[in-house]
Amino acid sequence: MVKQHVSILVNEILEYIPHDAKVIVDGTFGHGGHTLSFINSRLQSDSNLLIQCYDRDHLVMARGQARIQEQFPILPSHITLDYLTSSYATISDHSPNHGVDFILLDLGINREHVTDNVRGFSFQGQGPLDMRFDTTTGKTAYEFIQESSIDDMKRWFIEYGDFTEKRANMFATLLNKNKHNEDLKTTTGLTKLLHELRISKNELAPIFQCIRIVTNNEFGHVDDFISQLDTVLAPGGRCAIISFHSIEDRIIKYHFKNLANDNQYTILTKHVIKPTRQEVQKNKAARSAKLRIIEKNKS
Template sequence: MKSDYHIPVLYHETMEGLRINPEGIYVDCTFGGGGHSRGILEQLNENGKLFAFDQDADAQRNIPNDERVVFVPQNFRHLQRFLRLHKVTAVDGVLADLGVSSHQFDEGDRGFSTRFAGPLDMRMDRRQQISAADIIRTYTEQRLHKLFEQYGEVSNAKTLARQIVQQRNHLHVATIEQFKSLIAPVVKGNPNKYLAQVFQALRMEVNDEMGALQEMLQQVPAVLKPGGRVAIITFHSIEDRMVKNFFRQGSFDETPDNPLLPVVKEEVLKVITKKPITANDEELKRNSRSRSAKLRVAERV
């Protein structure tokens, strides 16, 4: 496994949260550079097993030569389906690190980073059809406004959407540079921060990250054994809210606490982390990308 591919965030906290059973079956939904997977394998004995999911073909280069590992080259939204294909009905732990890997940011031809002159792509799974450039070329102004506002928290999302729609017929948009020059007149504040927010929104839309997370979370109670644990690391407030709500109430709705209206619900998951775990000072110094990471852990009742 390549250690420089991606530095796993909240590594020790995640391993602690999963409370590894040496003979257990575990799923790493976001294999990437294999950092978290390595930690799980170190604690498993010869009877343990690890299913590693990753839709990015580049991640396959990091699969260890270990017969306990089964690599699944798929999006984690298909979690239950592929476990069943491998005759697995229940597992001891599920882990997902929802951050984009350092490798994806550092490969210019993937189109994830504003630093490179590459194609405006951003597909984690290159087998899928729609790229970031397709979204810029085809989405309506209203749809663009909504995605930049929700996923990027872009302050002038409406102006940005209008600029794109007004200019895209005159300007060809296939590369990062072309897109940056198209939106340059409406960039507000710190250009690097602004572009990072815009690119984040596009990436989340291209890969349907919210939809995939929702589908995966809904499958977790069914695939976890009683006492099994799920650990999810998020990097965005929307993701964190989804995880928090699902762990607490088994749904994604915001339900206000009202002592006069007792809610009777069957508890499927028990929240282990009352507040999300964040990186300590030492990790923040070592890895700036851990700054927005939040870890939440729950246990199957």
């Protein structure tokens, strides 16, 4: 049985949604936890609300839809849900002409991906080295390794894992040497190869994470999304992004700072918002979460 993902910083996010928001985007729908909080927060209102729900993973999307359906067999007439099996980076293709009032991205990996071994996201399970969020398109992680040069792989570990050049070169050399090794087709095979370097267990997770980031072009999707903010946000609209990866957070901080420099945007979180101690005690996955929020000025 797939364990349900637990959404993070729910109450903190609700505080920043404009009270008169007519269009909300849940850019990382997952199992629907944040969308449920949006619905519940507007049950006593008669104002129309459209919630657009994006997710690249059709299997995860289906579980989230089922969860919403279970709790709300019939939605209140003033609330509409629009499910989009697509990346949040396609937001400008689907946004209404009058703009979006609030956008949320939760960039953490869904719990289903970690616990389900079918796609090989974790070194802790046995499965094919796939790692794609959308299994209907794109190359698998194994195919990326096969087709990449040693310099490309070295760059992955430096840019996406903050590894030293020496360590990154060791990992890239090992992968390059074993490109056509049948063992590399599985998570257990990759883990076995990495153990030849006598790496610590603490290095396994970030190595797998680097390969996953490359396979799904995760940072590229963030860049593409933020470049569209000015087109899709309505005046007074807000964008909230939860990140867990230090490099990802630096990317968001950089983009938000650039947007605010032209006086058309205001950063609402001068310091990142982090989960409370109580939330972390209940959900250890929340411990590295960082929330940043920016607002498009009305004039």
